[in-house]
Amino acid sequence: MKLRHILFTLALAVTCSSKVFAADDVLRVATDATFKPFEYVENGKRTGFDVELIEAIAKAMGRKVEWTDIDFKGLIPGLISKRFDVAASAIYITDERLKVVAFTHPYYTGGLAIMVKADNTSIKEPADLNGKKVSVQVGTKSVSFLKDNYPKVERLEVEKNQEMFNLVEIGRADAAVTGKPAAVLYANARPGVKVLEKTLTVERYGFAVRKDEAALTNAMNQALEKVRADGTYAALVSKYFGSGK
Incomplete structure (x- = not known):
């Protein structure tokens, strides 16, 4: 019985150590x-x-x-x-x-950028966001940044990045605020939208x-x-x- 107990203990130790290694x-x-x-x-x-x-x-x-x-x-x-x-x-x-x-x-x-419809003439710079409907993704800095710096913006908060862009394309939002690299890539593939040159922030x-x-x-x-x-x-x-x- 002692031998069996020792062998069992050794086997358990090897199993546990292998799990730690795997982790x-x-x-x-x-x-x-x-x-x-x-x-x-x-x-x-x-x-x-x-x-x-x-x-x-x-x-x-x-x-x-x-x-x-x-x-x-x-x-x-x-x-x-x-x-x-x-x-x-x-x-x-x-x-x-x-x-x-x-x-x-x-x-x-990167940094936060503004994406609007290509024919939008009412939003030419960041200050023009106030009083507009702006789509943002929940949990991102875009939400808190607009709260703190653009209190007159009507935020449309969505779960996914794609939803945020879609709201601009169908006209339910006047603009979207998100990371510039993603906004530029999307706009390059969609001639109906554009990204303003001036960014809102510089981010790491x-x-x-x-x-x-x-x-x-x-x-x-x-x-x-x-x-x-x-x-x-x-x-x-x-x-x-x-x-x-």
């Missing part, structure tokens, strides 16, 4: 794959700048990526509750978010990590520097944005 070998990442060119689904496959960059970072860390799809507004709460390890979904690094989560080094710079994108995961944040930062140094990062920027940055 260490996986990077659990969540995204809202509805924000082209950062993350989206094409031909049934998740892809985009953030997706490929995370895959490259994980490879440099010797890990595999386990993806979770979730609405944008649930990314930070899900991260804090340990549903996953990283939130990668074109997330701006803001003071408000830094109070509850940590971020990797910035990996791209980062991958969100829990505050108690400093080792993971550092490892991701080191891996990010590796993919910058070996040319992978520049190739992805060129692929998704058309120019180096």
Whole structure:
């Protein structure tokens, strides 16, 4: 009986250690794959700048990526509750978010932009937004930015990026406020809309990590520097944005 107990204990230890190793070998990442060119689904496959960059970072860390799809507004709460390890979904690094989560080094710079119909003559600059109907995505900085800076705007808050653009195209919204890279890409494919040249803000994108995961944040930062140094990062920027940055 003693021998059987010892063998059982050893087997349990091996099983547990293998599970720990397996967990260490996986990077659990969540995204809202509805924000082209950062993350989206094409031909049934998740892809985009953030997706490929995370895959490259994980490879440099010797890990595999386990993806979770979730609405944008649930990314930070899900991260804090340990549903996953990283939130990668074109997330701006803001003071408000830094109070509850940590971020990797910035990996791209963008900003909030205004998209309107191509024949719109009433909105020529940011100040013209006041008194207009503006579509924004729930949980994004666009919502709080308009609240704080354009109190006379009537916000139309929607769940998905596509809905936000659609409201402008069908005339239910006078404008949409969102990240410039996504707005420009959409406008390039849709001659009926345009993006104003002057942006509302300059923002830095980062991958969100829990505050108690400093080792993971550092490892991701080191891996990010590796993919910058070996040319992978520049190739992805060129692929998704058309120019180096």
